[in-house]
Amino acid sequence: MKWTLKPKPDIAVVHSLANDLNIDTKLAEILVQRGIKTFDEAKHFFRPSLDDLHDPFLMQDMQVAVARITKAIENGEKVLIYGDYDVDGTTSVSLMYSYLKHIHPYLATYIPDRYNEGYGISFTGIDFAHDNEFTLIIALDCGIKAIEKVAYATEKGIDFIICDHHKPGDQIPDAIAVLNPKRVDCDYPYKELCGCGVGFKLIQAIAQQKGETIDDLLPYLDLVVTAIGADIVPMTGENRILAFYGLKVINTSPRIGIQALTQHLNKKELSISDVVFIIAPRINAAGRIKHASYAVDLLISENLDLAKDIAKEIEEFNAHRKELDQEITQEALIQIQNNNETDTYTTTVYHEDWHKGVIGIVASRLTETYYRPTVVFTKSGEFLTASARSVKGFDVYNALDACSEFIEQFGGHKYAAGLSIKPENYENFKLKFEETVKNTIEKELLEPEIEIDAELHLSNISPKFYRIINQMAPFGPLNKRPVFQSSSVRDNGYGKQVGQDKTHLKLTVFQGNPKNCIGAIGFSLGDKIEHVQQEFDIVYQLDENTWNGNTSIQLQLKDLK
Template identity: 50%
Template sequence: MEYKWIIREKANAKAVESLGKEINVNPILANMLVNRAVDSFQKAKDFFRPDLDKLHDPFLMKDMDKAVHRLHYAIQNDEKILVYGDYDVDGTTSVAMVYDYLRRFYDKVDFYIPDRYKEGYGISERGVRWAAENGFNLVISLDCGIKAIEKVQLAKDLGVDFIICDHHTPGDILPPAVAILDPKRQDCGYPYKELSGCGVGFKLLEALSAYRKEDPARVMAYLDLLAVSIAADIVPITGENRIFTFYGIERINNNPRPGIKALILRSKIEKDIGISDIVFKIGPRINASGRLEHAKASVELLISQDLEDALERAELVDTVNAARKNFDENITKEALSMIQSMEEVYQRKTTVLFKEDWHKGVIGIVASRCIEKFYRPTIILTESNSKATGSARSVFDFDIYEAISECSDLLEQFGGHKYAAGLTLSVDKVPAFQAKFEEVVSARIDEIHRMPVLEIDDEILLDQINYKFYNILKQMAPFGPGNPEPIFCVKQVYAEDVKILKEKHLRFNVVQDGQQTKPVCIAFGMADQSIYPDEIIIKMLNRKMRFDLAFEIRENTFRNTSSLQLYVKDIKFD
């Protein structure tokens, strides 16, 4: 896929010079920091040295006092409490965290995860009735509930109170819950708006712990679960989330709970676990049980208190994940074939595909895979409970949630974020939805959205790549939305000593006129990649053709010797 390179504009020169002097870094690093809104000594200190003491007071969140008083009342009066969460990573980590925290001092607590296939996303009527029939007086919903007006009203009618902990955008009307914790409420003055669902649950535990005058360390012990939710749910790693993730990853590396330790061992991650390890290895395994079977298995893994037990549970989750990969690959091939074989679909600015027998658990992944091949807003639909249900994924800087909202007259239910959403509609309305969604997106989408974008921090010279530079880059982690991993480019370079690794990757040294440094480059999956018709990259590299190179800087250790390597993001030949 061809990328459009966008090299970030240079920040204000005076701000860059001032920051560089204050914290003693070179202009390239100072420019990167100012472009990340780190433009003073104090902001740099907060950025490089995240501090748990800088977390916001949880009682700044609207309804927090109501939530804590209702939860404390339930505990004091021996009421049954149900912890209810969605079946994805954010939901299961939330449930594991809140349930495990409460069960350590209160025995009338249980948890509930809806069945993806029988109940669908969020709070279900079946779940509400189950709570009432089993004598639960209070339900704490996590990562869901902000739009469940009818379900929460049903619970109220059945004598069940709700505390909603959500981070999705509310509608115009809020559910009749005793407390609604959501920083995205228009009337909520909480200073940080980008918490994950697990993050909102964490603030509830912080507030409850403070109210009960407990040791704050009891709550901080769950930062590993919170870091997993932040990474897997792709929320910005800025502000409070940066503090959570910094300490959560530190805990994952040094003292993870048995469930996460088991997932690390099953994933064969050797050391220095980071955001990408969570996103691509740990998160998918937690997600797998909810995609194909029931997410209860993931919660039971995450709350396991014994490593041997956790390893057994992780093995089962891993088996399900392998089956998930198989479904994913087969359905992706089928979806791509549909796009390529249907001229009308191929020419659209959107992809909306429906097939009644596609596996509901992997359609979100399939939507992402389709974008990798056909870069445009994509919705994959399948049939579930006699309805068309689907997952939507977007492209750079295009708000797919808003586009879906404009089609709400055709939908029965929808929710989500700028880049990902879910929706349900009648099967007979799928053609009308396909047409209207195409019309809405066509009116909104710009040319910048039509090609994948590679945001590059700066153009540098090869001799500027050294350990002093890299060691400061490392301290900018954890990376993610809002603080992306730095990408640089060098121009007018050529390759030497080109080799193929494992039949699909390329390894070569990159050379720049006038520079002494000739770092090793690793280009994953590019061994047989074409740039132009009949022009394979490796042939062009071997002819010493000049090119521009976009890359990340990584450290490689082999036989106890470490060196810096460039991980290739893109190559543009003259």
């Protein structure tokens, strides 16, 4: 990895903040790097407040959306809550259903089938709504590009409210209301909400009109934090406030479905990492392997026994997902080697039998391996469907846009997107994608980089230092867990490879005084054992290790040289 030390912030500002907060200057340095320069800014950062959430009516079309839902309730209309099949979509649907069912009995949920309908709003879903006399569809985490579908629904007498956060195209669907902070004509102050976050702003607006307070909406934040973590949106502004309180709900009074999913965990407190790596993959597994309606049924369940049964099935889906993911990743790696494509600027692979539900995960794995923009295709009906993933700093959405002559449909974000093409366009797309990336990517972006917040002497690490680092949570994009570098450390001589296949590295290191040692673990760094015989430099995050009932601070190594 390329090690990049972040520029040192203004030393006067750092010392002033350190004095005001009575903290180590290294901690103050990290805060200033994150834009926190005054006592008041630090107070808002360390003690997020629900009072700092923005007025939902600042969002374009919010007034219209609330008026249309109110009318549907007053007239006893049937309302269909429609969402995508990933975590953001299923949590959004569960959120909207859980809230509206208390004020409106004529509700149903709809998640498109990943394999038969594909991403987003489908004609099949609109036909279902028409056949079952639904007159309003609230679409969540999708719909911003569904121009034809919304027009089709209008012909059938069905109104649409769209809650989305994906990048809009040049034209916006002609729906009753389109809630999306990324709309160019939307002045909403915070642009980085996930789909479930936009859905939450809608229920916040309805609640405000009914005279409810933000405290009445706290029980819904376990769903919002799950979506924020899974969708990898910036952990700043409203996202950080919602995630902070959402974690409190998960750890004190989670909904029955989340209780059922986490009952096997032997943990006192769940962190955002647990949400991202334990809860989210299981919710996702339902849509990847069977149908995402399992996830919605789990998340809206009010019966613990039923929720436990669904959670058990989802656990099985997740185990199957892991097997497929490993198997297809291996096949893709072999395909790349056989095609002699290890020196290209992109990775594009295809097999007609690969499971559509895991190609996104496989794309992420290949990006980690070769560190370049990656597209993984499989066959889906008459088309080839793909998931695209990117490397830090490169906008894969724009790259796909440049290849649009060979694409039937695409959508997504800067770092992750989905697309479909005609089979006869595969080779043309592959060549065009390679050419586009080659001509637009900066070479240094193809080298994995680890950003370092600060250089630290191991003697700075204390329980108080570690405690304050933890208070910077929840961590995520733009507020990552701090990464430190320490130079010229030594191992105490007992360093060893650990793990079943000796892939991990366990050390006890010191800097200067051999009596002041601290434990270190480096996952997947076992092959670096040869570098620890002399002095070496390390990059790490701070962590805790519990062994035989004793808990101590340890270094989680990211790299060493």
